[in-house]
Amino acid sequence: MNLLDFKQSILQGIPSTMPEKYNYKNIDTHAPKRIDCLSKPEKKLAVENALRYFPKKWHQELSEEFLQELNSFGRIYMYRFKPKYKIYARSINDYPHKCKQAAAIMLMIQNNLDDNIAQHPEELITYGGNGAVFQNWAQYLLTMKYLSTMKEDQTLSIYSGHPMGLFPSSKDSPRVVITNGTMIPNYSKPNDLEKFNSLGVTQYGQMTAGSYMYIGPQGIVHGTMITILNAGRKIGFKNLNGKLFVTSGLGGMSGAQAKAAVIAGCIGVVAEIDKQVIEKRYSQGWIDEKFDNLSELSTRLKTAKKNNEFISIAYHGNIVDLWEQLLKDKIKVELGSDQTSLHNPYSGGYYPTGLTFNQSKTLISSEPELFKQKVQETLRKHVSLINQHTEKGMYFFDYGNAFLLEASRANADILDSNQKFKYPSYVQDIMGPLCFDYGFGPFRWICASGTNTDLDKSDKIAAEVIEKYLQEADEEIKPQLQDNLTWIKNAKLNKLVVGSKARILYSDSKGRIEIALAFNKAIRDKIISEPIILGRDHHDVSGTDSPYRETSNIYDGSQFTSDMSVQNFVGDSFRGATWVSLHNGGGVGWGEVINGGFGMVIDGSIECDKKIKNMLFWDVNNGIARRNWARNPNSIYSIKKAMNENSSLQVTIPVLVDKKTLEFI
Numbered sequence: 070m071n072l073l074d075f076k077q078s079i080l081q082g083i084p085s086t087m088p089e090k091y092n093y094k095n096i097d098t099h100a101p102k103r104i105d106c107l108s109k110p111e112k113k114l115a116v117e118n119a120l121r122y123f124p125k126k127w128h129q130e131l132s133e134e135f136l137q138e139l140n141s142f143g144r145i146y147m148y149r150f151k152p153k154y155k156i157y158a159r160s161i162n163d164y165p166h167k168c169k170q171a172a173a174i175m176l177m178i179q180n181n182l183d184d185n186i187a188q189h190p191e192e193l194i195t196y197g198g199n200g201a202v203f204q205n206w207a208q209y210l211l212t213m214k215y216l217s218t219m220k221e222d223q224t225l226s227i228y229s230g231h232p233m234g235l236f237p238s239s240k241d242s243p244r245v246v247i248t249n250g251t252m253i254p255n256y257s258k259p260n261d262l263e264k265f266n267s268l269g270v271t272q273y274g275q276m277t278a279g280s281y282m283y284i285g286p287q288g289i290v291h292g293t294m295i296t297i298l299n300a301g302r303k304i305g306f307k308n309l310n311g312k313l314f315v316t317s318g319l320g321g322m323s324g325a326q327a328k329a330a331v332i333a334g335c336i337g338v339v340a341e342i343d344k345q346v347i348e349k350r351y352s353q354g355w356i357d358e359k360f361d362n363l364s365e366l367s368t369r370l371k372t373a374k375k376n377n378e379f380i381s382i383a384y385h386g387n388i389v390d391l392w393e394q395l396l397k398d399k400i401k402v403e404l405g406s407d408q409t410s411l412h413n414p415y416s417g418g419y420y421p422t423g424l425t426f427n428q429s430k431t432l433i434s435s436e437p438e439l440f441k442q443k444v445q446e447t448l449r450k451h452v453s454l455i456n457q458h459t460e461k462g463m464y465f466f467d468y469g470n471a472f473l474l475e476a477s478r479a480n481a482d483i484l485d486s487n488q489k490f491k492y493p494s495y496v497q498d499i500m501g502p503l504c505f506d507y508g509f510g511p512f513r514w515i516c517a518s519g520t521n522t523d524l525d526k527s528d529k530i531a532a533e534v535i536e537k538y539l540q541e542a543d544e545e546i547k548p549q550l551q552d553n554l555t556w557i558k559n560a561k562l563n564k565l566v567v568g569s570k571a572r573i574l575y576s577d578s579k580g581r582i583e584i585a586l587a588f589n590k591a592i593r594d595k596i597i598s599e600p601i602i603l604g605r606d607h608h609d610v611s612g613t614d615s616p617y618r619e620t621s622n623i624y625d626g627s628q629f630t631s632d633m634s635v636q637n638f639v640g641d642s643f644r645g646a647t648w649v650s651l652h653n654g655g656g657v658g659w660g661e662v663i664n665g666g667f668g669m670v671i672d673g674s675i676e677c678d679k680k681i682k683n684m685l686f687w688d689v690n691n692g693i694a695r696r697n698w699a700r701n702p703n704s705i706y707s708i709k710k711a712m713n714e715n716s717s718l719q720v721t722i723p724v725l726v727d728k729k730t731l732e733f734i
């Protein structure tokens with residue numbers, strides 16, 4: 070399809086003639102079939118809801134087709150309306166538009182739905198199994214149409230994928246306001262999601278899926294690298310030369326561990342039970358070497374340690390067998406973690422020892438109780454081996470995969486004398502205090518021209534800003550700035566760009582603002598050819614309230630509230646964001662987290678300088694202020710510093726109580 074046809078197709082929205090019927094093929098990329106949970110009257114309602122998008126004359130034919138989709142897949146995706154043109158992040162000027170901000174949003178939507186990026190593109194799922202951009206193809210078509218006609222004084226409201234419409238607003242308002250999965254609290258249980266998603270009235274937006282801000286695997290590699298480096302610092306290593314990091318999982322997110330270990334400068338060994346997964350990572354170049362034989366692996370590790378190699382090694386087998394062998398061969402492990410999918414322990418997220426991969430898969434459905442028993446036995450052994458390694462000086466952390474929780478449910482030796490977990494989670498010990506509390510988080514940008522030249526220039530500009538900042542920074546944050554400088558200088562070499570020309574760079578408030586201002590100037594001076602889209606992951610300082618992850622290092626009881634993320638969403642919207650989003654669910658599950666994010670298109674104007682200073686400052690310092698109020702020391706330090714630098718900022722500082730005062734209670 071040529072560019073003109075593509076533009077016409079976007080402008081048309083729902084086509085005027087019915088597209089041909091969809092030919093469903095059994096391909097791996099299809100989303101899992103969702104449960105069939107609606108009663109007959111509810112199914113009738115779901116089909117009626119779906120037909121709202123189409124002319125009456127099509128209703129008879131479509132009602133039968135949509136019912137069939139609902140019965141077969143648990144959802145109505147409206148497969149036949151998936152457009153015929155290729156969906157990917159094009160250059161901003163390829164999108165028909167009346168305002169550039171809207172064109173930039175179209176680019177981001179298409180990036181999230183790119184066949185080479187999205188996990189289940191046919192079902193509009195970007196990642197995480199159910200992270201949806203839209204519920205169905207009609208919503209996509211209508212949204213693109215609205216964006217292509219949008220003027221600079223209109224705002225599009227998106228209700229869980231459904232474009233409610235364009236409303237008059239003002240030039241300074243966001244162009245799009247998105248909510249995903251927001252529910253009346255009593256209707257926010259996992260089964261409610263199944264029901265209301267099947268009815269077509271809500272969806273699971275994950276974090277960057279439903280907010281159009283996904284940038285592929287780059288984000289997770291950078292975050293994992295930061296975690297490994299800081300885990301090393303926790304136990305006193307200035308660098309990780311010759312140090313061994315052992316973990317498991319080379320899957321969706323866990324696959325980043327191997328690549329991140331090499332970038333962090335250590336030896337990373339990752340156990341993976343599924344041979345196919347290892348082959349995929351090996352062919353991508355994310356794994357340098359692979360082993361089946363444990364004693365050969367031990368010999369290799371001794372050499373790698375002696376030579377201080379930066380290397381990633383996959384062990385094909387069970388993580389528990391690997392931990393056992395390393396103990397037997399007296400190989401010192403400095404850092405340890407686990408990224409099996411223990412959030413889903415009994416349906417294939419975690420494989421027991423003593424069985425082959427295929428034997429396990431059969432047992433899951435043939436004898437689920439026996440399978441559960443074997444998983445729990447393995448978990449007990451797993452923890453016992455970890456305990457023996459930590460007694461020898463290893464630092465172990467939970468990687469947000471429910472390892473500690475499931476180990477405790479399996480009665481493993483994972484609790485200390487106070488009945489608390491023996492080991493910390495990565496947010497409690499690392500990301501929280503060392504990054505989020507200081508304001509460091511996953512800032513990102515996308516070059517809307519779609520050119521590598523602009524991306525290279527932006528990398529160089531960001532590196533110069535951080536280099537300058539590092540010279541004048543306080544000692545407290547120098548290590549973080551140094552990590553970011555190393556990352557951005559090597560970013561191109563690491564070859565992690567997939568899809569849109571995007572870059573991630575952990576930064577604090579000052580870093581984000583200075584980098585964005587420098588980009589805006591470069592656009593103004595025509596050094597960078599087209600606008601840049603600024604954004605971030607929701608897994609950040611202020612964007613996410615999640616008591617077992619992002620806000621797990623909040624200890625004043627407020628970790629079960631979601632004021633911070635809601636305040637952030639609203640606050641960003643009137644300080645200059647081009648679009649804002651607020652989601653229920655993401656990462657740890659529906660009902661377990663509220664998270665939000667933004668996108669900001671900068672075009673070189675002086676107006677954008679003001680928006681950058683105002684919105685990015687709030688976007689980070691809102692979270693630091695809340696973390697300060699929860700008495701987190703690094704945030705008390707950071708917010709006081711921010712107040713010194715900006716006299717308009719006045720934040721309430723907590724009065725710390727002498728613990729002795731409370732001893733009588």
Ligand SMILES: NC(=O)c1ccc[n+]([C@@H]2O[C@H](COP(=O)([O-])OP(=O)(O)OC[C@H]3O[C@@H](n4cnc5c(N)ncnc54)[C@H](O)[C@@H]3O)[C@@H](O)[C@H]2O)c1
Nearest residue numbers: 318320321322323341342343387388409410419420469470
């Ligand atoms: N990387 C992050 O930043 C991050 C953040 C939060 C949570 N997590 C959690 O990490 C977990 C992994 O995520 P994913 O997307 O990679 O999942 P995934 O299911 O794609 O990958 C997990 C891998 O572990 C392997 N595995 C399972 N049991 C094993 C065993 N006993 N020995 C060796 N290998 C085994 C599986 O074959 C699979 O390939 C999830 O629970 C996720 O929620 C990751």
